[in-house]
Amino acid sequence: MDAPGVVVIDAGADVVVIGAGMTGAACAYYAARAGLTVTVVDRAGVASGTTGAGEGNILLSDKSPGPELSLALHSVALWRELGETVGDAQIELERKGGLVVAASATEHDTLAAFADRQRAAGVEAHAVASHELPGYEPHLSPHLVGAVHYPQDMQVQPMLAAAHLLRAARATVLTGTCVVGLLRDGTGGIRAVRTDHGLLPTSRVVNAAGVWAGRVAALAGVELPILPRRGFVLVTQPLPELVRHKVYAAGYVANVERSTAGLEISPVVEGTRAGTILIGSSREHVGFDPAMSLPALRGLAAAAIRLFPILAGVSAIRAYRGFRPYSPDHLPIIGADKNVPGLYHATGHEGAGIGLAPATGHAIAALLTDRRPHVDLRPFAPERHHVHL
Amino acid sequence: MSTYDLVVIGAGPAGLAAAVTAADAGCRVAVLDAGPRPGGQYWRHRSGADAHSHTDWAVFAGLRARFDQLHHHPDAALWFVESRPDDVGPQFAVHTHSTVVYGRRLVIATGAHDRVVPFPGWDLPGVVTAGGAQALLKGQGVVFARRVVVGGTGPFLLPVATGLADAGATVVGVYEANDPVRYARHVGAVLGAASKSTEAGRYGWRMLRRRVPYRRRTAVVAAHGDEQLTGVTVAAISPLGSVVPGSERHVGCDGLAVGFGFTPQVEVAVALGCETFMDRDGSLVVRIGPDQATSVPGVYAAGEVTGVGGAKLALVEGHLAGDAIARSLGRAEPLRAGERSRLLRIRRRLRRFAAALHAVHPVPAFWPDLCDDQTLVCRCEEVSAGAVRQAVRELSAGDARGTKLLTRAGMGWCQGRTCGYATACLTAREAGRPVSSVDLQGHASRTLMQPITLADLAGDD
Numbered sequence: 001m002d003a004p005g006v007v008v009i010d011a012g013a014d015v016v017v018i019g020a021g022m023t024g025a026a027c028a029y030y031a032a033r034a035g036l037t038v039t040v041v042d043r044a045g046v047a048s049g050t051t052g053a054g055e056g057n058i059l060l061s062d063k064s065p066g067p068e069l070s071l072a073l074h075s076v077a078l079w080r081e082l083g084e085t086v087g088d089a090q091i092e093l094e095r096k097g098g099l100v101v102a103a104s105a106t107e108h109d110t111l112a113a114f115a116d117r118q119r120a121a122g123v124e125a126h127a128v129a130s131h132e133l134p135g136y137e138p139h140l141s142p143h144l145v146g147a148v149h150y151p152q153d154m155q156v157q158p159m160l161a162a163a164h165l166l167r168a169a170r171a172t173v174l175t176g177t178c179v180v181g182l183l184r185d186g187t188g189g190i191r192a193v194r195t196d197h198g199l200l201p202t203s204r205v206v207n208a209a210g211v212w213a214g215r216v217a218a219l220a221g222v223e224l225p226i227l228p229r230r231g232f233v234l235v236t237q238p239l240p241e242l243v244r245h246k247v248y249a250a251g252y253v254a255n256v257e258r259s260t261a262g263l264e265i266s267p268v269v270e271g272t273r274a275g276t277i278l279i280g281s282s283r284e285h286v287g288f289d290p291a292m293s294l295p296a297l298r299g300l301a302a303a304a305i306r307l308f309p310i311l312a313g314v315s316a317i318r319a320y321r322g323f324r325p326y327s328p329d330h331l332p333i334i335g336a337d338k339n340v341p342g343l344y345h346a347t348g349h350e351g352a353g354i355g356l357a358p359a360t361g362h363a364i365a366a367l368l369t370d371r372r373p374h375v376d377l378r379p380f381a382p383e384r385h386h387v388h389l
Numbered sequence: 390m391s392t393y394d395l396v397v398i399g400a401g402p403a404g405l406a407a408a409v410t411a412a413d414a415g416c417r418v419a420v421l422d423a424g425p426r427p428g429g430q431y432w433r434h435r436s437g438a439d440a441h442s443h444t445d446w447a448v449f450a451g452l453r454a455r456f457d458q459l460h461h462h463p464d465a466a467l468w469f470v471e472s473r474p475d476d477v478g479p480q481f482a483v484h485t486h487s488t489v490v491y492g493r494r495l496v497i498a499t500g501a502h503d504r505v506v507p508f509p510g511w512d513l514p515g516v517v518t519a520g521g522a523q524a525l526l527k528g529q530g531v532v533f534a535r536r537v538v539v540g541g542t543g544p545f546l547l548p549v550a551t552g553l554a555d556a557g558a559t560v561v562g563v564y565e566a567n568d569p570v571r572y573a574r575h576v577g578a579v580l581g582a583a584s585k586s587t588e589a590g591r592y593g594w595r596m597l598r599r600r601v602p603y604r605r606r607t608a609v610v611a612a613h614g615d616e617q618l619t620g621v622t623v624a625a626i627s628p629l630g631s632v633v634p635g636s637e638r639h640v641g642c643d644g645l646a647v648g649f650g651f652t653p654q655v656e657v658a659v660a661l662g663c664e665t666f667m668d669r670d671g672s673l674v675v676r677i678g679p680d681q682a683t684s685v686p687g688v689y690a691a692g693e694v695t696g697v698g699g700a701k702l703a704l705v706e707g708h709l710a711g712d713a714i715a716r717s718l719g720r721a722e723p724l725r726a727g728e729r730s731r732l733l734r735i736r737r738r739l740r741r742f743a744a745a746l747h748a749v750h751p752v753p754a755f756w757p758d759l760c761d762d763q764t765l766v767c768r769c770e771e772v773s774a775g776a777v778r779q780a781v782r783e784l785s786a787g788d789a790r791g792t793k794l795l796t797r798a799g800m801g802w803c804q805g806r807t808c809g810y811a812t813a814c815l816t817a818r819e820a821g822r823p824v825s826s827v828d829l830q831g832h833a834s835r836t837l838m839q840p841i842t843l844a845d846l847a848g849d850d
Contacts, residue, residue, distance in 0.1 A: 045785075175788075321836075
């Protein structure tokens with residue numbers, strides 16, 4: 001029964017990346033730029049997991065000062081670079097800026113204080129008074145009391161971005177290939193990746209398997225506490241431009257940092273190159289339940305209309321669901337596994353994975369080539385969650 | 390809110406038969422249908438229409454007489470189906486634009502729509518699907534063009550051609566890409582469905598009378614015109630199924646009705662998590678057991694969604710589904726045991742006939758070669774065959790969901806109903822492998838089954 005496992009299907013890459021989503025693609029890209037040969041395996045297809053079910057957020061606006069914001073600041077700089085290398089149009093990178101709006105005076109005060117702290121940490125944030133709002137977004141509800149404009153926020157088409165980074169990396173991409181084992185040598189280090197199609201000899205493995213990263217880690221006898229958080233996105237019919245920025249309600253920030261089990265809705269509304277408007281975001285901790293939740297879709301629609309009353313008469317034509325990978329402290333897991341030489345983890349970015357991918361890949365590439373990462377990775381160390389089995 | 394014993398989705402032959410059979414046994418039944426009048430595509434008719442041009446109209450009239458005891462919701466485009474089991478058992482909520490209908494059992498009898506296969510010029514005004522031409526004729530009495538070419542494959546081309554000719558169009562030719570002589574290899578299956586063979590004979594006779602030329606192993610390989618269709622190129626097809634070089638000739642026409650079989654509408658089944666598989670004709674269909682039950686408790690399927698096989702098979706499956714549901718709810722048994730086994734025998738025979746039909750009339754293997762890189766595949770999002778191929782070749786898209794995410798093919802207004810099959814096939818072809826159910830599933834999932842305004846979606850929230 002082991003027959004497929006002994007067939008060597010790869011000449012042996014310097015590094016095997018597990019997961020062809022945005023994070024895996026960024027790891028492959030920066031590893032290749034550092035001179036390594038890369039093979040990427042995915043049990044399904046390129047961007048077929050969380051990447052293909054997201055909105056392509058590249059946000060500073062929702063990050064409190066701290067380790068995640070440092071990672072995000074580096075990432076924003078790298079995204080700009082990637083846009084120039086690969087071409088903004090190729091990956092639909094739009095430097096459109098974000099607009100965080102407040103519906104009440106209390107919300108506005110909280111938002112203003114939050115923006116002050118972000119500014120101190122290097123984020124560009126400009127207060128926008130209610131009378132200035134139509135200049136930013138002509139169709140916003142007139143009942144909003146104010147906003148903060150974040151010019152560094154961007155949007156990208158994440159599937160195209162992942163595919164183009166893999167292409168630029170000249171990585172060998174094996175889709176429809178499931179990793180079933182991580183083989184170790186006499187000293188415990190990685191020797192090969194066993195897939196359902198055969199063996200991939202390598203001494204270094206990057207676990208970028210997103211919500212399934214825990215299962216990959218378990219193949220090496222390591223526990224990685226990655227959990228799925230379900231979210232839905234509604235897509236409207238194609239329209240002439242109605243929404244210019246990434247617009248979301250100040251309540252979104254509070255939701256991202258919370259971990260209650262119930263359904264949370266905080267509207268994020270944005271246009272795309274294709275003319276559709278994407279409406280996120282709902283969050284539920286319901287495991288891998290794939291069912292579409294009508295209450296969640298209803299909540300998204302209602303919340304979007306509260307921000308943009310003009311959307312009431314616009315049709316939704318589809319909805320999609322994704323599972324965001326998160327860790328107990330809501331920080332990503334990035335770094336070398338202390339217990340398994342040659343194993344690196346890059347996962348747990350929750351809803352921020354697209355934005356944080358380049359900095360993550362950049363840091364992993366540094367570790368793979370024994371260089372010092374640009375960002376301090378200690379807060380993201382895998383061992384902060386480790387329990388050895 | 391009242392809960393029906395059974396909600397039937399679709400009022401074509403399968404849905405009507407299921408509804409009437411279950412109602413006769415004492416079930417409370419609601420029927421939802423997108424059309425204004427019961428009958429589905431097969432018995433599509435204008436208000437007050439009689440038997441003119443309809444097959445088996447007496448069967449329909451009989452069903453409709455019993456149908457009046459049911460709660461019929463016409464013009465009910467459903468946009469969402471929820472499974473909400475409670476202490477009593479399975480329960481489903483079916484959302485339409487005007488109402489929500491609850492039921493303990495569900496019959497999916499949503500039928501099929503035309504399978505669209507692109508070729509150069511297929512998107513020109515004047516080119517319609519065979520089913521589209523038929524629907525215009527039956528539903529509105531409209532003949533879509535004056536000089537018409539009918540092309541593609543399958544026995545459905547015959548009623549379309551004769552219908553158009555009877556209504557006054559000049560049918561320049563009927564071009565069947567496959568070779569019906571191959572029915573000889575399926576003698577058992579064909580004789581087993583004798584009425585089907587005489588039906589074909591009847592259409593043949595009507596075509597002769599109208600002097601409609603019929604060419605087998607001939608295909609429409611391109612449509613021409615600037616703003617409007619002015620003609621097509623037809624070519625001979627070799628016995629091995631490829632276009633014979635040099636055989637191309639031009640045929641002038643202002644209308645082309647093209648049919649390559651049907652794609653079952655399985656989105657309700659997919660949304661509820663019912664198991665699906667790829668049928669012999671390359672369509673994704675719902676897997677059912679002997680009593681028409683799907684893999685999801687309480688959900689039944691009948692008619693084209695379980696495998697394209699025509700109206701007679703759909704009727705039989707509908708009766709069997711209605712019977713099984715009434716029994717599962719502990720009602721009087723609508724069918725006597727003898728009648729049930731007779732229907733099961735007929736179902737087996739008609740399935741064999743359908744399999745023979747699929748074997749003789751496959752979608753021609755040459756069609757992807759006809760599509761140059763500029764040929765549109767997805768009209769809604771204007772995605773070309775070249776873009777799909779490039780996504781596979783250069784961006785590592787491994788399956789049809791991959792090409793969808795990378796090219797937007799299937800993401801537009803029709804949600805892949807038109808281009809799903811073609812995108813799946815082109816993707817598999819470029820990846821150098823046969824098309825699989827995974828490719829087809831990539832375009833079969835439609836959570837929102839119809840567009841809905843955000844205000845309606847938000848509802849009372």
